[in-house]
Amino acid sequence: MDPSRKRAIRLTVALTAALLLASALVYTSFSAGRDELTASQLLHQAVPGKSYILAGTVISQQRDGSALLFRVRDPKLHVSVPVRYTGIIPDPFAVGRGVLVTVQKQGSDTQFVGEQDSLTTKCPSKYQAAAGSKY
Amino acid sequence: MDFVIVLAILAAVVYVVSAPLRRTGEAAPSPGAEIADLEAAREAKYREIRDAELDHRTGKLSDDDFEAIDRSLRAEAIEILQALDGAKAERAG
Amino acid sequence: MALVGRALLILGLGVSVYGIGASLYGALQGGQRWVDSGRRAVYALAGVMTLAFVILEAAFLRSDFSFNVVAGHSSTTTPTFYKATAAWSSQEGSLLLWVWLLSLWSSLILFLTRRKVREIAPYATAVLLGFATFFGSLTAFFANPFATTANPPSEGAGLNPLLRHASMMFHPPMLYSGYTLLAIPFAFAIGALITRRLNSEWIQVTRRFALAAWLFLGIGILLGARWSYTELGWGGYWAWDPVENAALMPWLCCTAFIHSIMIQEKRGMLKVWNASLILASGTLAVLGTFLVRSGILDSIHAFGASTLGVPFVILLGVMVTGSVALIIWRRADLRSDSQLDSLLSREAVFLFQNLVLVGMTFVIFWVTFFPLISEALTGTKVSVGPPAFRPFIVPLALVLVLLSGVGPLIAWRRVTAANLRRSFAFPVAAGLVALVVLLLVGGVSKRPFALAMFCLGTFVIASVGQELWRGVRARRAMTRDPVPRAFLQLIRRNRRRYGGYIVHAGLAVLLIGVAASSSFQHSHDVVLRPGQQAVVDGYRITYVRPIARATAEKISFGAVLDVAKGGRHVQTLTTTRGFYPAQDPTLGVVGRFFNGEEESQVGLRAGLTKDIWTVISPDLTPIQPLINQGDQVFLKAMSAAAALPPAQARAQITNLFAARDAAIGALADRWVRHPWAAEFLLIVSPLVTWIWLGAIVIAIGGLIALWPVPVLARRRATSAYAARLARELA
Structure with missing residues (x-):
């Protein structure tokens, strides 16, 4: 695999993980939070x-x-x-x-x-x- | 009394801070930034060689791996040393 | 002297502004003399701030109540040790402490680098003095510690009783040292970005300061946890309070930084990442000070009322936009020199660990600020609290512990399968043995996260132990030294590496303690009369007898508890609750005592396996009528005394004070003689002591890594390599 493609895959994986974490955070903070x-x-x-x-x-x-x-x-x-x-x-x-x-x-x-x-x-x-x- | 103390401190501060401005003649020439960079790189490379040796001795690197890594590290170090000599010669000349 | 103090603050401000100007002028015009003068401005600032701090300290020690801060935070009855440390329990004093520490650390780094980093240093000096100017103007104009009053009170308000705790007195200077030390790599990173000197030079000169910041912040956080556990009467050490999070966020970011800079030093990689990490850590450090000092956490609305809020928001805005702009501007110079060799290398483990740490920081940041965000968006504040942290922090912490065990076992650059097997066999086996043993013990398997933490912790401790042992063996193979000497030499010659490993082991011990005490705690809230008993986790705790003590300073009610297990006496514990009088005279002469500050003395038996933690909450119902009666009697007597001529009135009031002390003494006597009920919080939790032990191990490891290598030894090592390489060159 050429390095630039490898890099692109790594970036996608990292970004997906970050996105998942962020959306899970937003979800729990709204659902677990009480006014x-x-x-x-x-x-x-x-x-x-x-x-x-x-x-x-x-x-x-x-x-x-x-x-x-x-x-x-x-x-x-x-x-x-x-x-x-x-x-x-x-x-x-x-x-x-x-x-x-x-x-x-x-x-x-x-x-x-x-x-x-x-x-x-x-x-x-x-x-x-x-x-x-x-x- | 308070006023005298404040004035004395002020005078001391002005004296300390302005000392370099009262200096005649330029300060000792500093080594060039390029040389400083290369020296930092050399130190880091030495440390890297040392780390690889320790990794090898504590069984984290196989003999083959160590040999390959050590060879390339030494080559990199030599490159840095040559660049350093070049930079120093250029500065002297 | 207050005038001198105030003048020193303004002088410090002047010196800072001059230093910024001189450094920048010198840097732009290439005038080394101006740069030197700018650096000397930092030294002068340190001198001036030291004097200012000494004046404030002297005022506290002399109980000079003409200083408003002294009157507000100290008293003649405050013990000398707490008088000296009360200086930073106030807003004003703590901001002065901030500037003072910043000036000391800045002087130290600029002195050490006076012949190095010539291009970066002037910009770093300007940034550091920029911080000094900001915090200096806060102390000079918004929160002046040298404000005085013309009619000093005869007695001060005293130090808040909750703060009279040894660890609380060292906690602020530790945290502030951490915050201000973080400013140093921050400032040099800015300088490096401006001058494009982005190789490892700036990292090499500031690395030790980042490590010191990490160590001090960590000690500060743990002292705070210790204080919470032994002083605050709720039985916990960590509550995810925003104030705690404010210190934890820069610490996590700094932990990531001190790992990833090793990759930049070795491989010239991750330059954008490292610059971003340290800029984020520095910003988070200021954010931490801001969170604590501005009152924003209580409510977004309280923030408007605080005088410090707006300047801080401006500073943070400048720091964030400036950092982002600098990194974008210099992105071309931040490109990596090389590539990651393999995903099975220490570099890759570090990278992954960095992501986990940044993820943790982000989670904490979001959850801490969520109430404010929701309040700003919807007008209603949303309470989130510990349950919102756990689902994220617990798994991330498990991964982090796993990585802290894997890192030391894996070599830089690359590894082969055979080496992996050799390195991992023993630690993995140790982890598995722990798993089997814990499954057999029973009860533990109901808490899978705690179980996982125990096994991973064992894995880490085993891997660090194995590394130390292998290092010793390798050293002995060369020198034939006896084991203890080989061990010491090994650590002395590789301080960074083995200091770091020891920190990892300490972290594992600490987190095992956290997992055990949070998962297997037994807590009982019971009402007992003298002679009655309660059973908590197999311990029979008996309320033996009430105790009480009355002084002019406070009245305290307490209990002697007997702890026994299986019929055998374990320990006698005493716990008291002290009532300090409120300042408000309308509450009544006696009633004041029961409406002011209250403070618990915890009855604690700390053990290696279990802590027995007890606290009393007395029921005041039976003595309430006495309190009311006393208030009425004294009210009458006081008004009668006030009607007398002044000289007689004064004598009469002195008598009344003596009578009040007697009345308080009588109340204490009543408490002891009557078998009234009291409420107790009884907690038995396992392995809490491991947290403090782990912290001590971490501090030792940190100090080993931080300790400077003697110049001679460094030179010897360098020259040996140089000679060998020279032979190869020839």
Whole structure:
């Protein structure tokens, strides 16, 4: 086989592999992904009994015995929702930090109930000096 | 006080940075870029010969393969050495 | 001194801009004096930045709270070690650290190459000083570490308790050293492309810096993982957090680069590929800093609010378009000198490994940015997370491990079937034995990916072991040295090769640890009262008694746990959760303690085969009424004190603080005396220690490969070949 033809075949194989990888990636990221809702989107969309991923910044927290009450704020609008959560609280959880939590609306209650152990925080290793005081 | 410190540092920086500009006469001539390239290639080739020897001694290359590779590597090295001599002679002359 | 610091930042900026001008002018006009002056500008920058950093450090050590960063990140009660390292826990300090490290590494490379790479160096100097100018103006104008306040507070906010961990304090300097070291091959690649000096010269002078970048980044990543495991109270070491990915992407790209440059050095091939790889690595390093520093990850909208976002996007835009344009512009000069001899050669294995690494980088890049992409396109952020990484990263990692075992067994250029059989027989047999043993053990076969990783890991370790043994044997055949001496001589004389092999073995150990601990972990979340017990993976864990400690700094509640297996005592563990007071006074004098930062002390028994990891989450329900009551009492007392004349009020408040400490102490006492329930996370996971051991092996291998060969030895080797070749020439 002459080298240029060999090269063309190699290139085709490499490109096909890259294309396959890319399309598989796009497919899984769309199918495995779940919408992350902001506080205002949650308030508009939530129906009782369905669970949603709520993302935002914690603006207040309060202990209520074994449960934790906190409010999660929308990053752009001044809207926040209250969440009642039980389960493991990651160490980095604090006012001013970004969190993700799976929540459900219960009845007509305005308070959302966090699913047990669904609370995750964004990596805290790089703190912005004023992260807490900004909000 | 702060002002004096800053001025002193500024003076030191200006002194250090401007030293080459105050130099009279040109710096020592540098070896040509071509020579530098050939020297880098020579080093790489020596290392390649060494690697092939080690591969042979650790049983990764058969005697025949080693002989063929070693011969061609040496030929390539000689080519580089000749080019290097040529470049050096040209520069000197 | 803050004024001096600020002046030094601006002076550094001035020197950088001058250096760019002088280097470029010198390069274009052929004036070596201007080029030398430009290089000295880098030395001067290093001096100025060192002074600036010393001033900042001194402020931290003296607890000079007139510096805003010191007041925000340190306190008089912070231990000295953490005071010294708190400097880079702030945005401002860490950017200064970036510039300082960049100036040091740049000075080092320019000093080492002062008589070499004369054509490339001025452009590389300009690029390096360009980075210094960018980060220098960020520190000088956007995030000034020397900002002061006229009324310094009497006490600082203290270092975030989560960061009070030894590995966390070395993690940022390691990562930043990695990032800034990557800037060096990046800058020389740009210089090489501009001047068309695209042979192996620029690679030869920067190779060691790329390797150092790779090593430092790797150590930084692992220190972060170690911190996460022992400090963050969730029991894991890696979460595919964007911040972690930000460091992993340039590391993977750099790993590809340090392999493929060997092919360019030897064969003059892959020039486009190598230039692209290092330009991508450099860009990813800046992207990493950007991801962490700009807040873009929280949301595309938060990004607008951050002052650092826009300049970074501009820099990244310039880097990407500039790199692509340079490579297209010089494509004619980037043609290969030779062809791949055979698909059965080390070159081909390297090439394949490069594709796998770039594929991994691409997967991580895509999944990390997918939430942002989806938010930009549809307005809704999509959460992807670890499950999206696994189906791609796990198989790619398996292929990578396979290749890391194959590479050392295969010779450069070509191999014959007989040699392949000889080289592969033992490692393949070792892998198969591992397979059979693991299938007999049972349980392992349910996790095919983990099983595959164990077998491939065994294969790699066996192949590295065989290579070392064969090397020693070959050396002994020549010198008749005893084995230990032959071993040391072998490694000393072939540092790059055997350093690399050791890294491969370390990687195999590390990934075996990752596969085992992620596939065979037992995790239980239980509520226990003192005396009650839970069984996790055969270990009976008993909550023996509660413990507590109260200081002005924090109050901590914890538990003593007894671990036993088969009726035999294994270990006593203690785990506590510390509550640090919040700064917000409206939360109440006592209540503040329970609404601030919380930090877990993990009770950990690390073993070669199994880690027992425990953490407590106290239930505060029973003491909540006491907290509320205390808040009310203190509120009344405080307002009564405020009504008094100032001198009396001050005395009264001092008394109140003493009373508060007593109250906190009483709370701690209550916790110990009452058998209240607490929630525990109990994890037993196998082979976690292998991860840290593997990391140590990798670091040792990396250091061996990095260690400079003494000039004399190099000259001796060179002259021996030169003499032999000269004979042949004659």
